Amino acid sequence: xxxxxxxxxxxxxxxxxxxxxxxxxxxxxxxxxxxxxxxxxxxxxxxxxxxxxxxxxxxxxxxxxxxxxxxxxxxxxxxxxxxxxxxxxxxxxxxxxxxxxxxxxxxxxxxxxxxxxxxxxxxxxxxxxxxxxxxxxxxxxxxxxxxxxxxxxxxxxxxxxxxxxxxxxxxxxxxxxxxxxxxxxxxxxxxxxxxxxxxxxxxxxxxxxxxxxxxxxxxxxxxxxxxxxxxxxxxxxxxxxxxxxxxxxxxxxxxxxxxxxxxxxxxxxxxxxxxxxxxxxxxxxxxxxxxxxxxxxxxxxxxxxxxxxxxxxxxxxxxxxxxxxxxxxxxxxxxxxxxxxxxxxxxxxxxxxxxxxxxxxxxxxxxxxxxxxxxxxxxxxxxxxxxxxxxxxxxxxxxxx
Amino acid sequence: xxxxxxxxxxxxxxxxxxxxxxxxxxxxxxxxxxxxxxxxxxxxxxxxxxxxxxxxxxxxxxxxxxxxxxxxxxxxxxxxxxxxxxxxxxxxxxxxxxxxxxxxxxxxxxxxxxxxxxxxxxxxxxxxxx
Amino acid sequence: xxxxxxxxxxxxxxxxxxxxxxxxxxxxxxxxxxxxxxxxxxxxxxxxxxxxxxxxxxxxxxxxxxxxxxxxxxxxxxxxxxxxxxxxxxxxxxxxxxxxxxxxxxxxxxxxxxxxxxxxxxxxxxxxxxxxxxxxxxxxxxxxxxxxxxxxxxxxxxxxxxxxxxxxxxxxxxxxxxxxxxxxxxxxxxxxxxxxxxxxxxxxxxxxxxxxxxxxxxxxxxxxxxxxxxxxxxxxxxxxxxxxxx
Numbered sequence: 001x002x003x004x005x006x007x008x009x010x011x012x013x014x015x016x017x018x019x020x021x022x023x024x025x026x027x028x029x030x031x032x033x034x035x036x037x038x039x040x041x042x043x044x045x046x047x048x049x050x051x052x053x054x055x056x057x058x059x060x061x062x063x064x065x066x067x068x069x070x071x072x073x074x075x076x077x078x079x080x081x082x083x084x085x086x087x088x089x090x091x092x093x094x095x096x097x098x099x100x101x102x103x104x105x106x107x108x109x110x111x112x113x114x115x116x117x118x119x120x121x122x123x124x125x126x127x128x129x130x131x132x133x134x135x136x137x138x139x140x141x142x143x144x145x146x147x148x149x150x151x152x153x154x155x156x157x158x159x160x161x162x163x164x165x166x167x168x169x170x171x172x173x174x175x176x177x178x179x180x181x182x183x184x185x186x187x188x189x190x191x192x193x194x195x196x197x198x199x200x201x202x203x204x205x206x207x208x209x210x211x212x213x214x215x216x217x218x219x220x221x222x223x224x225x226x227x228x229x230x231x232x233x234x235x236x237x238x239x240x241x242x243x244x245x246x247x248x249x250x251x252x253x254x255x256x257x258x259x260x261x262x263x264x265x266x267x268x269x270x271x272x273x274x275x276x277x278x279x280x281x282x283x284x285x286x287x288x289x290x291x292x293x294x295x296x297x298x299x300x301x302x303x304x305x306x307x308x309x310x311x312x313x314x315x316x317x318x319x320x321x322x323x324x325x326x327x328x329x330x331x332x333x334x335x336x337x338x339x340x341x342x343x344x345x346x347x348x349x350x351x352x353x354x355x356x357x358x359x360x361x362x363x364x365x366x367x368x369x370x371x372x373x374x375x376x377x378x379x380x381x382x383x384x385x386x387x388x389x390x391x392x393x394x395x396x397x398x399x400x401x
Numbered sequence: 402x403x404x405x406x407x408x409x410x411x412x413x414x415x416x417x418x419x420x421x422x423x424x425x426x427x428x429x430x431x432x433x434x435x436x437x438x439x440x441x442x443x444x445x446x447x448x449x450x451x452x453x454x455x456x457x458x459x460x461x462x463x464x465x466x467x468x469x470x471x472x473x474x475x476x477x478x479x480x481x482x483x484x485x486x487x488x489x490x491x492x493x494x495x496x497x498x499x500x501x502x503x504x505x506x507x508x509x510x511x512x513x514x515x516x517x518x519x520x521x522x523x524x525x526x527x528x529x530x531x
Numbered sequence: 532x533x534x535x536x537x538x539x540x541x542x543x544x545x546x547x548x549x550x551x552x553x554x555x556x557x558x559x560x561x562x563x564x565x566x567x568x569x570x571x572x573x574x575x576x577x578x579x580x581x582x583x584x585x586x587x588x589x590x591x592x593x594x595x596x597x598x599x600x601x602x603x604x605x606x607x608x609x610x611x612x613x614x615x616x617x618x619x620x621x622x623x624x625x626x627x628x629x630x631x632x633x634x635x636x637x638x639x640x641x642x643x644x645x646x647x648x649x650x651x652x653x654x655x656x657x658x659x660x661x662x663x664x665x666x667x668x669x670x671x672x673x674x675x676x677x678x679x680x681x682x683x684x685x686x687x688x689x690x691x692x693x694x695x696x697x698x699x700x701x702x703x704x705x706x707x708x709x710x711x712x713x714x715x716x717x718x719x720x721x722x723x724x725x726x727x728x729x730x731x732x733x734x735x736x737x738x739x740x741x742x743x744x745x746x747x748x749x750x751x752x753x754x755x756x757x758x759x760x761x762x763x764x765x766x767x768x769x770x771x772x773x774x775x776x777x
Binding site: 042045050054055113114116118125126127130131132133183186190193267343344345346347351354359 | 602617621625626630636637650655656657682691695711763766
């Protein structure tokens with residue numbers, strides 16, 4: 001009789017894949033490092049960012065990683081908080097992947113700072129009116145909680161605390177992702193932001209993006225390890241796929257409601273028009289990237305039966321991830337490209353600072369490499385983790401049988 | 402705790418300064434001083450130990466409270482300590498600020514923002530009254 | 532309303548401040564090594580006055596659409612490079628507007644409005660952005676980490692991020708790459724009783740600088756006789772810079 005055990009991936013059989021992953025991560029990290037030192041030496045002037053668009057591609061990447069990091073934990077939460085035992089074998093990978101994505105996202109955010117050397121200042125001076133100051137605690141707190149959570153998963157003496165720890169992680173990351181959304185929710189000055197809905201909207205987005213990236217990573221590991229690795233299959237796979245559909249639908253719902261309320265308020269009507277019709281690249285990203293590829297396509301793939309279930313789930317997860325980047329790009333960059341409106345009732349004829357103009361932004365190599373470097377950090381942590389620690393479930397013949 | 406930290410730093414800086422004064426033969430750089438430019442704000446011994454505390458205190462007073470023409474004035478420090486050759490406290494490795502800081506291995510980033518050149522300060526007028 | 536609250540708080544604040552400074556003197560004398568008297572060296576006078584609230588009136592009816600003397604004066608005074616790229620800072624800019632209904636055209640300079648409730652200060656994670664006692668909103672670059680959240684928060688596009696390294700700073704205006712910045716109302720000048728550079732250089736007296744808490748000041752007199760606009764009044768930020776003619 002076979003039973004599920006946790007096992008680290010077997011060195012002799014799989015090291016070729018492992019070293020390929022390491023090399024990929026190393027290339028991404030070197031690229032990120034070069035970008036970072038270039039920024040340190042030349043200043044941010046070598047990026048595509050400007051006085052109009054101050055948060056660029058690195059922030060798209062960082063916020064994707066941080067939001068997905070929170071959502072990935074759903075797998076563990078479903079097992080320990082909501083008592084669905086079938087998901088339990090996947091809980092350790094879910095926690096570790098969350099940690100990896102969080103660290104990757106935070107490294108991009110920190111290395112993109114104008115004064116990254118002053119991280120100690122950010123850790124010792126706090127203005128508690130600022131969402132960023134709260135996020136310092138929310139992010140570091142989640143890391144500590146995840147480590148504790150992993151401990152309750154592995155140490156038999158700690159299993160009693162598993163549900164309590166899982167609940168703590170679950171509640172903490174609800175607050176954390178609300179906090180990430182409220183970075184934008186508390187921006188009163190710009191037409192594209194400043195809405196309480198940003199908190200639940202980011203929660204729904206995190207559920208969808210995290211679930212998708214988990215399905216991708218779990219499937220990747222299953223392929224890497226080959227026979228014996230417990231891939232999601234059968235009833236569990238179709239339930240995971242239905243959950244993905246629910247999360248994607250919830251995310252789409254919140255985005256649509258957000259835009260509808262904005263379209264209803266006169267003040268924001270023009271902004272909605274910009275996003276859905278006249279925004280050029282941003283409208284394309286909205287309709288094709290987020291709505292089409294990121295929402296409708298995965299909904300069709302996940303809700304209808306037929307064909308290879310595993311393959312269709314993978315396609316859906318990839319589509320959701322593409323939709324995630326499309327959404328963040330149009331949300332973060334588009335929200336800044338759309339001009340500020342300080343002069344109500346007037347149109348701008350001329351300005352020494354491009355008032356009233358839609359700002360242009362195209363990322364240059366330093367910010368692209370820096371963003372990819374964050375992906376490299378996450379890839380490195382995940383690869384090394386599953387290689388050296390028993391994070392993933394493997395089918396083993398019962399010893400002594 | 403912070404007092405202990407400060408005390409530790411002070412000990413280290415004092416040791417560094419002592420090494421610089423005593424070990425001229427061993428080759429550590431000796432910051433050039435120009436007595437003809439007048440006396441410093443305080444004794445050399447105190448300035449070596451406390452200059453950063455003074456500057457930091459003054460920085461808070463000036464930036465946050467709007468204190469002008471205080472006794473401790475970054476620009477006046479630069480004007481008085483600039484090398485006659487480079488006209489700066491941070492241009493050559495032997496210049497007053499960077500020379501000592503390189504020896505003590507303490508990174509100083511004042512001059513990313515503050516003008517290290519006495520010539521520029523003179524041209525713009527010292528003390529702000531143009 | 533704001534002014535009355537401020538006035539009421541004044542005596543208390545001043546008292547507390549002087550009491551605190553005595554305490555600080557004792558603590559300072561006790562803390563430093565024998566023979567070292569930090570506060571004797573750093574004693575200072577002429578700090579920002581909490582009774583004042585510096586403000587400005589931009590009179591667009593007097594502003595010449597073809598003149599940019601205020602912008603040039605600002606760049607000279609603060610050592611800002613002539614802006615050519617989208618990543619160059621502009622603490623002040625000239626804007627030409629047309630009223631959508633009547634088609635009336637008007638020209639005016641816009642800079643940081645030095646809000647009483649500045650969103651840039653609220654979002655700053657380290658407290659680097661702060662409001663001085665006299666209402667001037669500034670960045671303490673020593674603890675600015677360059678996150679640009681303040682640039683995102685400002686509704687007036689008055690915050691800038693320094694992208695390119697700075698080599699030719701002006702004596703009184705230290706600034707460098709990687710920090711946020713904006714109009715300082717020329718604090719280094721007003722602290723010495725001088726006018727901000729833009730105000731001084733305006734040939735048409737379109738910019739009037741003064742103390743909003745002083746009823747006898749020209750600024751308050753003008754504000755009493757005209758109806759000045761508050762940009763984005765819906766946000767209730769209570770800016771110290773008001774505009775006439777828009």
